[in-house]
Amino acid sequence: MEKQLFLGDEAIAQAAIDAGISGVYAYPGTPSTEITEYIQGSAVAKERGIHSRWSANEKTAMEAALGMSYAGKRSLCCMKHVGLNVAADCFMNAGMSGINGGMIIITADDPSMHSSQNEQDNRVYGNFAMIPMLEPSSQQEAYDMVYEGFELSEKLGYPILMRITTRMAHSRAGVVTRPIKDENTMNCPPDGRQRFILLPALARKRFKVLLESQKVFTESSENSTYNKYFDAPDKELGIITTGIAFNYLSENYPDGFEHPVLKISQYPLPRKLVEKIANECKEILVLEEGYPVVEEQLKGFLGKGVIVHGRLDGTLQRDGELTPDTVGKALGKEINSYYAIPEVVEQRPPALCQGCGHRDVYEALNEVLAEYKDPKVFGDIGCYTLGALSPFRAIDSCIDMGASITMAKGASDAGVFPAVSVIGDSTFTHSGMTGLLDCVNENTNITIVISDNETTAMTGGQDSAGTGRLEAICAGIGVDPAHIRVMIPLKKNYEEMKTIIREEIEYKGVSVLIPRRECIQTLTRKKKASKK
Amino acid sequence: MRADIILSGVGGQGILSIAAVIGEAALKEGLYMKQAEVHGMSQRGGDVQSNLRLSDQPIASDLIPKGHADLIISLEPMESLRYLPYLKKEGWLVTNSQPFVNIPNYPDIDKVNEELNKLPHKVILDVEAIAKEVATARAANIVMLGAATPFIGIEYDKIADGIRHIFGRKGEEVVEMNLKALKAGYDVAQSLK
Numbered sequence: 001m002e003k004q005l006f007l008g009d010e011a012i013a014q015a016a017i018d019a020g021i022s023g024v025y026a027y028p029g030t031p032s033t034e035i036t037e038y039i040q041g042s043a044v045a046k047e048r049g050i051h052s053r054w055s056a057n058e059k060t061a062m063e064a065a066l067g068m069s070y071a072g073k074r075s076l077c078c079m080k081h082v083g084l085n086v087a088a089d090c091f092m093n094a095g096m097s098g099i100n101g102g103m104i105i106i107t108a109d110d111p112s113m114h115s116s117q118n119e120q121d122n123r124v125y126g127n128f129a130m131i132p133m134l135e136p137s138s139q140q141e142a143y144d145m146v147y148e149g150f151e152l153s154e155k156l157g158y159p160i161l162m163r164i165t166t167r168m169a170h171s172r173a174g175v176v177t178r179p180i181k182d183e184n185t186m187n188c189p190p191d192g193r194q195r196f197i198l199l200p201a202l203a204r205k206r207f208k209v210l211l212e213s214q215k216v217f218t219e220s221s222e223n224s225t226y227n228k229y230f231d232a233p234d235k236e237l238g239i240i241t242t243g244i245a246f247n248y249l250s251e252n253y254p255d256g257f258e259h260p261v262l263k264i265s266q267y268p269l270p271r272k273l274v275e276k277i278a279n280e281c282k283e284i285l286v287l288e289e290g291y292p293v294v295e296e297q298l299k300g301f302l303g304k305g306v307i308v309h310g311r312l313d314g315t316l317q318r319d320g321e322l323t324p325d326t327v328g329k330a331l332g333k334e335i336n337s338y339y340a341i342p343e344v345v346e347q348r349p350p351a352l353c354q355g356c357g358h359r360d361v362y363e364a365l366n367e368v369l370a371e372y373k374d375p376k377v378f379g380d381i382g383c384y385t386l387g388a389l390s391p392f393r394a395i396d397s398c399i400d401m402g403a404s405i406t407m408a409k410g411a412s413d414a415g416v417f418p419a420v421s422v423i424g425d426s427t428f429t430h431s432g433m434t435g436l437l438d439c440v441n442e443n444t445n446i447t448i449v450i451s452d453n454e455t456t457a458m459t460g461g462q463d464s465a466g467t468g469r470l471e472a473i474c475a476g477i478g479v480d481p482a483h484i485r486v487m488i489p490l491k492k493n494y495e496e497m498k499t500i501i502r503e504e505i506e507y508k509g510v511s512v513l514i515p516r517r518e519c520i521q522t523l524t525r526k527k528k529a530s531k532k
Numbered sequence: 533m534r535a536d537i538i539l540s541g542v543g544g545q546g547i548l549s550i551a552a553v554i555g556e557a558a559l560k561e562g563l564y565m566k567q568a569e570v571h572g573m574s575q576r577g578g579d580v581q582s583n584l585r586l587s588d589q590p591i592a593s594d595l596i597p598k599g600h601a602d603l604i605i606s607l608e609p610m611e612s613l614r615y616l617p618y619l620k621k622e623g624w625l626v627t628n629s630q631p632f633v634n635i636p637n638y639p640d641i642d643k644v645n646e647e648l649n650k651l652p653h654k655v656i657l658d659v660e661a662i663a664k665e666v667a668t669a670r671a672a673n674i675v676m677l678g679a680a681t682p683f684i685g686i687e688y689d690k691i692a693d694g695i696r697h698i699f700g701r702k703g704e705e706v707v708e709m710n711l712k713a714l715k716a717g718y719d720v721a722q723s724l725k
Binding site for chain 1 (some may be wrong): 559568570571573578595596618646
């Protein structure tokens with residue numbers, strides 16, 4: 001069959017469609033966004049009526065995916081790595097209940113933090129929940145894993161966590177696809193109550209089942225075609241790779257491996273294969289993208305027994321993504337670089353677009369706050385995080401989705417004034433609403449700016465869950481409608497904006513300001529489309 | 533056949549369209565290809581790059597090792613210099629001459645040119661001016677593709693087919709405009725080569 005050019009994300013999406021999913025549930029997040037977008041744009045998915053609308057956040061996404069699985073159908077759930085923190089409650093307990101229809105959870109990790117606030121390695125979550133994991137080394141393998149993964153999930157009875165990283169998600173390669181399968185029919189589990197009601201007495205039983213299942217999971221890994229052992233003559237060293245680290249290793253040995261190599265792409269660790277390489281080789285080098293997860297498992301706390309090299313002993317850098325060069329260096333290869341970066345080259349950080357409404361919000365806010373002695377502005381996750389940079393330097397924090405409101409609340413409780421929160425519309429409906437309820441319940445002295453561009457802009461302009469209903473949501477939560485103030489962030493409105501901001505900072509209680517103007521990117525796209 | 537190419541520029545300039553056309557042509561040639569791109573935060577006016585690897589043999593790494601790139605294609609002169617550690621000793625650099633100034637500390641362009649001129653193999657051209665002359669300023673990235681075509685290792689006609697395929701659904705007019713842009717860039721590179 002002819003190869004098609006797919007991003008890793010697109011390969012996963014196409015495989016999920018071909019594997020007969022009935023729904024994808026996700027919240028946008030780099031580098032995972034394109035999976036769901038691909039399914040949204042797929043004619044076949046539309047024809048089949050595959051669910052693909054964005055969820056309000058990763059937790060609601062995963063719960064819905066689990067519900068679809070409960071009903072016997074196959075579901076895909078996608079998120080960036082930090083999204084799994086939001087969904088962790090469901091994730092850990094889906095490991096207890098198990099699944100009915102096949103369920104795959106994609107975590108797109110972002111080592112080197114190209115577009116994220118940390119580089120957590122979600123294989124740790126997989127081990128934490130004790131469920132099987134997949135980690136592809138190529139776009140083709142990503143396709144095959146998802147295509148076959150729903151059956152594996154159904155066979156084992158558990159959700160599968162598939163971990164990819166930025167370079168897999170956002171790199172294109174030719175992929176051969178396979179015939180599309182039928183969807184599952186609806187079929188709720190006959191033993192559903194025994195499995196899905198995690199009351200302590202039942203949960204204790206389920207945990208024993210999960211513990212018992214570990215043997216089966218390990219056997220599955222040992223027999224997996226994704227885990228491969230490559231023999232080679234020089235047994236002074238054995239190399240274990242996970243995921244795409246295998247590619248960087250291969251790049252350094254174009255004429256074949258010198259040392260035995262164990263390529264791992266399915267977890268839990270294939271015990272027999274790991275024992276084989278440890279028995280045959282004097283020392284072990286572990287190459288893995290992200291945290292030293294496998295390395296720590298092999299080494300143990302005391303580090304006795306087989307000598308294991310990797311990120312922990314400094315053979316590889318502890319942080320950041322792997323590259324063919326960092327892997328080459330760990331293998332003692334010479335790196336020949338002929339030209340240095342000239343000193344004249346300056347950093348070019350990203351910036352808010354020209355014409356972006358967030359710019360006008362920060363301009364006006366900064367001017368008003370300059371009138372106060374020690375104002376603090378708690379920021380959030382989105383394009384407007386770029387307000388941290390010059391020329392605005394307008395925010396004091398950016399921790400996690402929704403934290404602007406609740407951190408401002410805590411700071412206000414501690415006596416900070418003015419305590420201001422700046423949050424986007426999509427982030428507000430993702431995780432800001434519950435924090436707003438806390439503020440309302442205590443009538444916290446806080447000023448919340450929901451900078452509304454009517455989209456999820458940072459990830460490329462996906463639908464935002466609360467568009468057109470933000471005032472109603474805030475009023476419903478209990479904010480006094482007199483202190484829900486809408487404005488249009490434009491230069492000509494600065495004086496009016498400043499007056500409103502000043503009034504609401506002075507108001508002793510919860511104020512919500514909603515500067516609303518459509519994202520300049522989505523607006524431009526719409527204009528172009530309407531011209532055609 | 534093997535070509536390791538770094539595409540660079542500033543978010544929004546259109547390096548991914550260049551990559552898409554080359555990718556399409558490579559696939560038609562039956563070549564293996566890997567192309568790593570940057571999405572997300574840096575697309576907002578920050579520096580962006582894409583690693584494009586073509587070969588008649590399977591390709592291992594999505595990323596190009598240092599000192600391995602046959603070609604750097606850049607839509608911005610300072611950005612072209614950022615990836616020099618990846619360039620082969622005898623590699624080519626093809627860049628737009630016009631700076632994209634969206635930072636307050638953008639260096640003196642003469643100093644940027646001084647660095648570019650130190651390189652043994654380069655093509656420097658004003659792709660926007662050429663694009664305006666033959667088609668429209670929006671086709672600047674395709675002028676750049678034309679200028680880089682002699683160094684990619686895929687025939688000109690195949691790249692032109694790639695353009696027909698990628699822009700086909702936008703109508704014949706858009707295809708023709710981009711083909712003109714491609715040819716104009718190609719001719720300039722041939723005369724400077």
